Amino acid sequence: MYDMHPERPDRIAAIFAQCQEDGIIERCTKISDVVIDQEDLLRCHSAEYLQYLDEIFTLPFHHLTPDTYCCAETKMAANLSAGIVMTLMKKVVQNEFRNGFAIVRPPGHHAEPQHAMGFCMYNNVAVAAKAAVHKLGLERVLILDWDIHHGNGTEHMFEDDPTVLYCSLHRFDGNGAFYPGTGSPENVGSGKGKGYNVNIGWPGGGIGDAEYLAAFDRVLMPIFRSFSPQLVLVSAGFDSAVGDPLGRCRITPAGYANMTHLLCSLAGGKVVMALEGGYNLQSISRSASACIRILLGDTVPALTLDSPMDGALEAIETTRQCLIPYWPCLGSLKSSLNDDEEEKSSDEEKDDPVDDALESKADTKLKQKRSQRYQPYIKR
Numbered sequence: 001m002y003d004m005h006p007e008r009p010d011r012i013a014a015i016f017a018q019c020q021e022d023g024i025i026e027r028c029t030k031i032s033d034v035v036i037d038q039e040d041l042l043r044c045h046s047a048e049y050l051q052y053l054d055e056i057f058t059l060p061f062h063h064l065t066p067d068t069y070c071c072a073e074t075k076m077a078a079n080l081s082a083g084i085v086m087t088l089m090k091k092v093v094q095n096e097f098r099n100g101f102a103i104v105r106p107p108g109h110h111a112e113p114q115h116a117m118g119f120c121m122y123n124n125v126a127v128a129a130k131a132a133v134h135k136l137g138l139e140r141v142l143i144l145d146w147d148i149h150h151g152n153g154t155e156h157m158f159e160d161d162p163t164v165l166y167c168s169l170h171r172f173d174g175n176g177a178f179y180p181g182t183g184s185p186e187n188v189g190s191g192k193g194k195g196y197n198v199n200i201g202w203p204g205g206g207i208g209d210a211e212y213l214a215a216f217d218r219v220l221m222p223i224f225r226s227f228s229p230q231l232v233l234v235s236a237g238f239d240s241a242v243g244d245p246l247g248r249c250r251i252t253p254a255g256y257a258n259m260t261h262l263l264c265s266l267a268g269g270k271v272v273m274a275l276e277g278g279y280n281l282q283s284i285s286r287s288a289s290a291c292i293r294i295l296l297g298d299t300v301p302a303l304t305l306d307s308p309m310d311g312a313l314e315a316i317e318t319t320r321q322c323l324i325p326y327w328p329c330l331g332s333l334k335s336s337l338n339d340d341e342e343e344k345s346s347d348e349e350k351d352d353p354v355d356d357a358l359e360s361k362a363d364t365k366l367k368q369k370r371s372q373r374y375q376p377y378i379k380r
């Protein structure tokens with residue numbers, strides 16, 4: 001029955017098979033059989049929650065939430081998932097590996113300090129980030145989360161922490177109508193962490209390479225360069241990929257490759273990517289393979305970019321405005337909404353090269369205002 005649950009073992013098997021087919025497995029060093037230590041989990045999760053999970057994990061089957069189930073093998077899977085991300089992070093920080101990609105499940109970014117959520121039990125990337133700071137002594141860690149859902153758990157764990165910059169691009173659908181409902185651009189962090197929480201909340205589905213790269217260009221990369229991270233962790237969910245049944249967005253493998261390439265220009269190339277969501281097996285496999293090839297130093301694929309959608313540009317601009325007080329580098333950039341406003345033409349529309357079958361009517365509405373006046377920043 002649970003073979004059809006979107007978060008299922010086939011996901012990592014499919015990615016691994018694609019990487020084998022693409023000839024990249026033999027170019028990588030494999031890490032396996034490394035479980036997470038309790039002390040590492042305790043930096044993110046409460047002792048009560050970990051004890052509760054240990055008890056639940058002895059049951060043959062249990063629902064932690066209506067959509068998050070566990071079975072007899074979940075304990076091992078969850079421990080391996082967090083353990084592999086942790087080990088990979090350590091090897092990269094300690095210069096044993098140049099970079100890495102953790103093909104793991106269950107995912108982590110929805111997991112809260114005290115409860116499981118959204119298919120997630122341990123917050124794998126957050127656990128690794130905490131260890132990078134508190135165990136390995138790093139002072140600036142960047143977490144970039146491109147899963148189509150906001151990483152509520154990760155945000156909560158670092159929102160008052162200036163040593164970990166959390167940045168998420170996700171569907172927000174206006175006022176949080178999209179799961180999990182968090183991720184407002186106005187949430188820029190709290191206390192000492194003000195300015196170190198960056199949310200770009202897309203207004204709906206249909207968002208693709210042009211919109212993501214515009215966000216990188218106009219808001220994210222200027223902040224990242226200014227922050228100057230010593231390590232980049234990527235919550236690499238591929239439910240933002242073209243063809244994903246949950247995200248209904250349009251990032252292509254080449255789009256992910258280009259974003260990976262940009263991230264590799266930071267932190268001396270110390271980039272650790274960890275699988276989060278993504279539920280179309282073909283989409284996640286091709287996307288992950290494209291990212292890993294960039295990590296291996298392969299040529300960055302060319303992109304032909306549409307003009308970003310107006311609604312997406314507005315979302316990027318909203319985030320920029322929220323963050324200008326904390327990141328002076330953003331103040332000097334030209335607003336994406338001021339470009340040739342008078343030349344705006346409302347009746348121009350492009351044929352969409354991507355299969356629209358999966359897009360809802362609400363998503364389609366957003367595409368209707370694809371402006372032709374905007375010249376993409378990044379055009380290769």
Ligand SMILES: [Zn+2]
Pocket residue numbers: 147148149237239276277278
């Ligand atoms: Zn997701």
